[in-house]
Amino acid sequence: MNGKIALEEHWESPDFPATGSHNFTDDEYFSAVQKRLQEFEKRIEDMDRNGIQTSILSLTQPGIEGITDPDRAVKLAKQMNDHAAEFFVSKHPDRFKAFAAVPLQDPEEAAKELERAVKLGFVGALVNGYSNIGDENTAQYLDEPQVRPFWEKAAQLQVPVYLHPRIPLPHQQRIYEGYEGLLGSAWGFGFETATHAIRLMLSGLFDEYPDLTVILGHLGEGLPFTLPRVEHRLRHQRPETHGSHKKAPTEYLRKNFYLTTSGVFRTQALIDTLLEVGSDRILFSVDYPYETMEEISSWFDQCPISETDRYKIGTENASKLFQFNR
Ligand code: MN
Numbered sequence: 001m002n003g004k005i006a007l008e009e010h011w012e013s014p015d016f017p018a019t020g021s022h023n024f025t026d027d028e029y030f031s032a033v034q035k036r037l038q039e040f041e042k043r044i045e046d047m048d049r050n051g052i053q054t055s056i057l058s059l060t061q062p063g064i065e066g067i068t069d070p071d072r073a074v075k076l077a078k079q080m081n082d083h084a085a086e087f088f089v090s091k092h093p094d095r096f097k098a099f100a101a102v103p104l105q106d107p108e109e110a111a112k113e114l115e116r117a118v119k120l121g122f123v124g125a126l127v128n129g130y131s132n133i134g135d136e137n138t139a140q141y142l143d144e145p146q147v148r149p150f151w152e153k154a155a156q157l158q159v160p161v162y163l164h165p166r167i168p169l170p171h172q173q174r175i176y177e178g179y180e181g182l183l184g185s186a187w188g189f190g191f192e193t194a195t196h197a198i199r200l201m202l203s204g205l206f207d208e209y210p211d212l213t214v215i216l217g218h219l220g221e222g223l224p225f226t227l228p229r230v231e232h233r234l235r236h237q238r239p240e241t242h243g244s245h246k247k248a249p250t251e252y253l254r255k256n257f258y259l260t261t262s263g264v265f266r267t268q269a270l271i272d273t274l275l276e277v278g279s280d281r282i283l284f285s286v287d288y289p290y291e292t293m294e295e296i297s298s299w300f301d302q303c304p305i306s307e308t309d310r311y312k313i314g315t316e317n318a319s320k321l322f323q324f325n326r
Helices: 027-037 041-049 070-089 107-120 145-157 188-202 223-234 249-256 267-277 293-302 307-321
Strands: 004-011 052-059 096-098 125-128 161-164 214-216 257-260
Touching: 004 070, 004 161, 004 293, 004 307, 041 052, 041 293, 052 070, 052 125, 070 096, 070 107, 107 125, 107 145, 161 188, 188 214, 188 223, 188 249, 223 249, 223 267, 249 257, 249 267, 257 267, 293 307
Parallel strands: 004 052, 052 096, 125 161, 161 214, 214 257
Antiparallel strands: none
């Protein structure tokens, strides 16, 4: 299928090599990934071979969110967004778009930076999970009250926020001891991010801003399968223990979230996602360069869904969401 739009695609600046911190990743794989993160011309050839017209790029995890000093986070987010504009967006405006990096360590500054970036042509923000403030064992989650100015700005600008994974907090990693390979994209990422997304739903954020859009990768980090049971069991938990949401969690999943195919090439999982949220809420993505465009595209182009749905998921939904045809 030609004309696909992919939106969980990552980049890295040589000035801010953000991915060197995980010691559980295979060295050979990682050095190949790092080379591709900093490269844009060959990426276009790869996109051409796999029918991808547009890639929306974001700073790879943990990104700005992993910076413990708020002032440095503010400065570096601006610098990285300027680099993105200069390195690839302005050079290939018809092939590359970008999600802004935002310094959530200071939510007012994050709101300002989002607005500045959107004026520069960025299509929204991508947030790598919780933000460290002070040290690596602190976390600020996106549902927390001090983050509201950022959401207010996203709602006002009508741009989506992609909630991307990062590994669990260092002091919450006991369950992975002896199995550190599970900490990242194999498992810990999804578990951490799904829980973060549930916090957003339960917090009442989407009651306050009903038109807010959050995007999750990896087919919703398992939520199409797990959220119905969360909802079912929460009926029996004391109300004060699960936030102040007005609607059922699955309703937010269907109305406020889009889910991408990043890193997943499993038809059974896609069918479950289709049954839970419908084809209007699913978007094609690769998770390049952690995944190959060939693997995800060759599966997606052939998987047994209707051509109507393939077109929606591959192109149309993203084109509408980001108003590419405006
Ligand atoms: Mn990713």
